[in-house]
Amino acid sequence: MQFIATFSLMQFLDTVISLGAAFILGTLIGAERQYRQRTAGLRTNVLVAVGSAAFADLATRIGFPSDAMRVVANIITGVGFLGAGVIMKEGLNVRGLNTAATLWCSAAVGSCTGTDMIAEALLLTFIIIAGNTLLRPLAAAIDRIPLNERYSEVSYELRLTCDGRLVEQTRNALIEALEAADYPVSDVTEDRSYSEEGCALVARLVSTSVDPDELDEVVNKLKRQPGVTYVTWESSTQD
Template structure:
């Protein structure tokens, strides 16, 4: 068989080391994503890293480093399509960008290990994990900084998740609660979601709000009958 003729123990050991390193490093990245309950968790990141490593290692084995560079280029574009699958647009919000970027980095880790650059792959893994964990407090701190209303135009939205049956009642209660809190809504839009769920998005007329008042208001809304989840957010235009 041709398989016996092409088998080389040294090359096989090299491939095993590359795939094993990709598996371990992908597990480290994916474990953090799984803990955060993200769309692409442990198994997805491991498979992306191992798959990228396998393709690059195959290119190295068959045609050498030059062909491996071409394979890496295709891996980068292929992961772009995979990452697009975890990005979701809900109303004015886009979710999953960080998860898609993490998948992209997992592929880069796999490419490093497939190219026998295990130290570089380990270093990249540390940077990816640091970016997803150590920067989180900084992001939260920045988000808490009060907006300068003189230089920014802020749009405030209140979001409630309910079901189709309770939608009319919840919509009316939402509008009444906002009026009573002196934060009237200029528009209330319903977005259908999976499993017969509907998200109500109320865009406030106000250009500035008191965060403590909004937190208290959202907490009251969350306890209304039929409301499964309530939150508020702000978006800005410089």
């Protein structure tokens, strides 16, 4: 019986403490995520923390310190793929980055407990929860500050609708007007489902530093183009 020959009560108790600590700390982190109805909630954070702790504990028991470091490095990579699963892109906006980062931190907590660094895991758990709760009012306050389009790192789109028979003419006028204002165009997409006789054009700008007044001038210029019925521009923050 290989199990009896290799079993050590002290090592077993050490594993129980490591995995138990990972379970408790993962629960604390996950409870906050679950309360806010995030994609990765209580169970996911617990499993990530306990799984990371189990792998780190296994490497510590049967290998050398260098083996434990290699296992932790692979945990980081593996959880990175897991975090990618909770990131969702909606148009120009990205959701789930904070949840993915929290999963990554849960793996760090588990790795600490698995290598018997429980005090460090406690400190890290406190910092994670504080970052997700105490910093929320500050983030909300910053979000309420009016956006300065000229200096903020944002994406810009100029949208117009025109007569479907004048699409090529309008597209050329759109690109020329933007380049004349020193705003090179990344690409122009066309949507003919807008109406039976009309067409929508969307131009995405390369520049991240934009003067709103200059874009307004471009809009006013395009409004005077034959066949153009509507022109506007909008910005969205990059994640």
